[in-house]
Amino acid sequence: MSHQRHASSLAWWALPPLLLQCIALNWSAPLTWPTWALVLCALFKLLECRRPFDRRLVALLQLLSTGLLAAQLQGLLASVLQLVAVLLALAGLLGHELAGALTFRGFLQRSLQLLAAALPLALVLFLFVPRLPPLWTTELGAARGAVSGLSPDLDPLSIAELTLVEGSAARVLLAEGQTLPMDAYWRVLVHEQFDGRRWQHRDPPVSRGGSGPPRVGEGTSQWWVVEPSATRAVPWDGSALTTSPDQWITPEGELLVGVASRQRRSFRLQSTQRVADWQQRPPVSSERQSPPDSLPRLKALARQFRPLPTGRERLEAVESWFRGQPFRYSLQPGAVADLDAFLFDQQEGFCGHYASALAALMRAADVPARVVSGYQGGHVVQPLSGNPYLELRQRDAHAWVELWLEGEGWQRVDPTLWATTTGLPAAAVVAESGQRQEENVPWWRWLQWQWWGLDLAWTSWWLSFDQASQQAWQQMLFGAQLRWLGVTAVVSGFVAVAGGWLVLHMGIRPRSSLVQSLRLLTRLGVVPLQGESFPRLCRRAARMHPDRATLLEAMADQQQLLAHAPLTPTQRRHHLRQWRKIRSRLGRRR
């Protein structure tokens, strides 16, 4: 039966988008397994469909799993896939319930109509329902995992591994009229504890505070999409303002957003030109702590610089010492025993080595110092649609030093650049730290950039309607009259439901008699056979339900008259009345 075949294939088609999304789920998240279970249940139930009820169950399972997926995956691709899955699941259900009544396209159209009918209510909920944090952002499992990217466990000396990773770290889109910074340093983590070998990051306390209430409406927006990473800290330019309560700038100048997760994080910041608080915060004791005695040569070198009066002069002296030494840049320097060995024997390494060594040296020379890891440079992508955006990749990972200079605050120093100028393979340094020109971009890369462009646009328009934006919007709409908010929400809810009802009933009337008769027959358990005409179907139904035989035959007669006979408007109305009478009598006698 061609129509039924179509109908069941519609339900099958809903599964690939669901499975695709399931594969993208975080395996350690608590919601992943229920989602998988639901999708697999739907799959097996579809394989073993015996009763009409089974089909309804399949559709229910598919819709439930789409809901679970929507809670976990919110990117553009995921949203599109969820929409497709819902569309097909609904169409499959309709195809079952109204088998034979509509064509394949008809079912899809009807399904789309149902979704369109639900849209107004969804919009009202989206605009008015408060974002309760536990509902709005699902906590998605353990933070630490095998995600690539900077993490609190990764010390700057391991950045070389990261630079070999071919993956995107973050993307930022600036508001209209902003130029993208070309050679910026994007801070992520501050490493201020030095144990003689490694610079370690100290996780900030969980409690919030410091950044004050979100300031909305000043400056221009930066839209960020950060790929899943193992740290709560995300890249930022060090001066932007937060826009929502779940963003928080630590005293060290790390920006924390939400929780670390495998979920992609999207957020909005406000650009400013002002000097950030963290830059003026005097160093704490841990940032002054002198390196341990296990580095005698480093300490001896540092002692030469101590007599210099200011931090700036000491820095210049250290820079000239660095430039005077034959330092070589290499991403594979081999095993480096400790900083003494790096500074005086091996003299070969990458940004992590240079930053660690400089920070230790400056501390030994009594200048407060710390290592900062993050990203540097990035790549400007101009998608075909929309504004250009900056893409930070894992291979843009970089480490540098921040020094507390009296009167100037915390200042960034990048010792890796000193190695560049000492006649070392410049290309290698540029490959790690500089921005690079992309030539011969592979087509999939190009496509990915286009897609990310759309994704960022989606993020900036849709996902970023967070609590702060919602409050701002409501403030703008109601001003001081916020007490009307609840009433407005309820009224809009009713209006939306009415709108949905209208949308739902828009297309039905013209094809009513046949479609509604078929629906009635389906309820009686009579499904059309291939090529069966309506009167024949009714006769067959009459044989199956002898108690309703007369009514069924009368319904066939009226429907055929309505469809094929030359009727005057009066006659048509008369037959329509007759048909409705028969339909309601048939429907009543269940």
Added chain:
Amino acid sequence: MAAKELLPLLDAVSRVLLGKEHQVRLAFSCLLAGGHLLIEDRPGMGKSTLAEALARVFALAFKRVSFTSDLLPADITGLNVFNPAEASFRFQPGPLFTQVLLADEINRASPRTQSALLEAMAAGRVSVDGTSHALPKPFFVIATQNSLDQVGTSPLPEAQLDRFLMRLSLGFPDRASERALLQVGFDPSSDSFPRLGPEALQQLQHRCSSQHCSELLIDYILDLVEVSRQRQPGLSPRASQGLLAAARAWSLLDGRDHVVVDDVQAVVPAVVEHRLDAGCPARHASPHSEALLQAVPALR
């Protein structure tokens, strides 16, 4: 109501051809639609009986030509004979000049003769020596042919099969009908038939062509034709016209003033099958027309 006038006639013919109501109805609708009928069956199944009964109930002039392999075109169309008294040629009409012509065993004749007949069927006129002579109206050919596995037959080419509106196969009667046949017997030439004149038939034919036909129904026929064209050569526009005309006649027989999908479905096997199987009657389980009907959604 048309059916009221036609019902006694249907009854009468059905009494002659026991147990074959459906085929009789189809033959009636073929006549009402103004098409020609091809009956294909084994000898002795009642082909000639049906033809004669049809002619009788409408009080039409009836002639019968048994086709043989040596039959010439002039034998059926007629010829110009020289009249010595007037020293001129005079047209001597052949057996074609009648209202109902039973062309018995048409597939025994040579293709040349077959084509002469079919030309007359299509044009409603006969040309002899450059002069065309109109055939009487209504003109209805019932051709019979033996099943093709019989010796000494030349099958009708596809182009000529297309000229027949319907092809019927009578088939064996059921046991009860045959019992009645053996017990009662029948005489097709008896005068006990109810009759309707040729004028009444022409009126009915006219009414038939003005039966109302909705857009939905035209779409259905178009869908059928389109689906048939997806596979083989498919149905010709003449076939789709014929389908509609036959469905109209069927609806008239049913006593309706409009055509419904069921009417089309009832006539499809007779109208379509011989155009799709290229003259080789389907002996397999599912004929082409059945597949066609199943392939097109009929809920309209």
